[in-house]
Amino acid sequence: MSDNNSNAAALIALDWGTSSLRAFLLAADGAVLEQRHRPWGISSLPEGGYPAAFLQIAADWPIRDVPLIASGMVGSRAGWKQIEYRALPADPSGLADALDSVLCPLPDGGEIAVRLVPGLLDPAGPDVMRGEETEAIGALDALGHPPGPLLLVMPGTHSKWLRVSGGVVEGFSTFMTGELFALLNTRSILASGAEPAPGTATDTVFAEAVREAAETGLAAALFRTRARMLTGALDPACTAAHLSGLLIGEELTAALRTVPQSHSSSRIVLVGDPALTARYRDAFAALGRKAPEHLQAAALRGLYRIAVSAGLAG
Structure with a gap:
């Protein structure tokens, strides 16, 4: 163009x-x-x-x-x-x-x-x-x-992971990450409604939650979130960051685990809203992986x- x-x-x-x-x-x-x-x-x-x-x-x-x-x-x-x-x-x-x-x-x-x-x-x-x-x-x-083989990752309400070779889309998987976040953060027992104040350590909370989901799985980690809220171990202002980290961590772990061998060493490119792709880059980093390239919506x-x-x- x-x-x-x-x-x-x-x-x-x-x-x-x-x-x-x-x-x-x-x-x-x-x-x-x-x-x-x-x-x-x-x-x-x-x-x-x-x-x-x-x-x-x-x-x-x-x-x-x-x-x-x-x-x-x-x-x-x-x-x-x-x-x-x-x-x-x-x-x-x-x-x-x-x-x-x-x-x-x-x-x-x-x-x-x-x-x-x-x-x-x-x-x-x-x-x-x-x-x-x-x-x-x-x-x-x-x-x-x-x-060469390529993984296009499109974060969103329903995140898409597309497997591409030779410029042809060969397969894809969808994760309801954004929709689950909206439901949990607004309509579940995990919704706090608190807004983070300037200086709140939401980035650290997010990274820790990404790793927790990767290590223990999502279902148990979600209820531990409730326990942390009740015991005061989780600042209510950090709840949204914690939930986001758990859900994105689960998505990355599941998606990377199920990538076919033909795409196991693929170049990964994030496509979409800059703020959201930045969150995913942070999640890759929290898992000790190289931050992917990123493109704006195309x-x-x-x-x-x-x-x-x-x-x-x-």
Whole structure:
């Protein structure tokens, strides 16, 4: 993708998830001409649903004249149109071949096609993803499509560990780390509600919890958290850091233990929000492992590469 944004509009790309909608007007070389963001995820649409949300966010853009592509939960069962998962292996051309379309009605009675990227299915799990496949394509593009084995780690509500060889996604595993943290930290007997004050030793607590989960397992460690709270051994302001350390420590331990031999010495790259990937880098360090490389979210880059493979841009 180029940084030169002097070209004419050639593509509209939508990153449409559960909680938000991001829209990008792109030039033929992938340069971002304009971007917009609305809190219109699939669970919080404006009146008029998907067509209204799209037409409002793309107002005054040339929607009749350029291709439209979208990825994320917009193609799920609860989305604009359910797009079947594509079975592994997967690369940009495979995803491009599996694009499906939904028709958006226009106020004048016409309609335009929005192409939707399918999610991925790993039959061996079974396991599924929707949206992360596009981010993975963008990350691989940013990395220059390294030929050797690679682990792409995408922290989040449902963290993904993707096994890649030769630029092709060969398998993946999902960990419900973020969702479990939210539930435990807000709705369980482990929720303290206390906010850490400046200078609170949350980093030390986090690292210790990462190691505890790796050594003893999660289920017992969680109840020991309750005991520590009752006896005063755990500062209530450090509870969230402790829970985060336990859950991320469990994820890393399980994921690294089950990596196939073919990827046991893989290059590891974290992809996503800088604050969250930094937490994972700290967890790797707490386990005595080299901190992985990290990239920021790459969904837009992935959307562009898939569009190029489909002949929609480039």
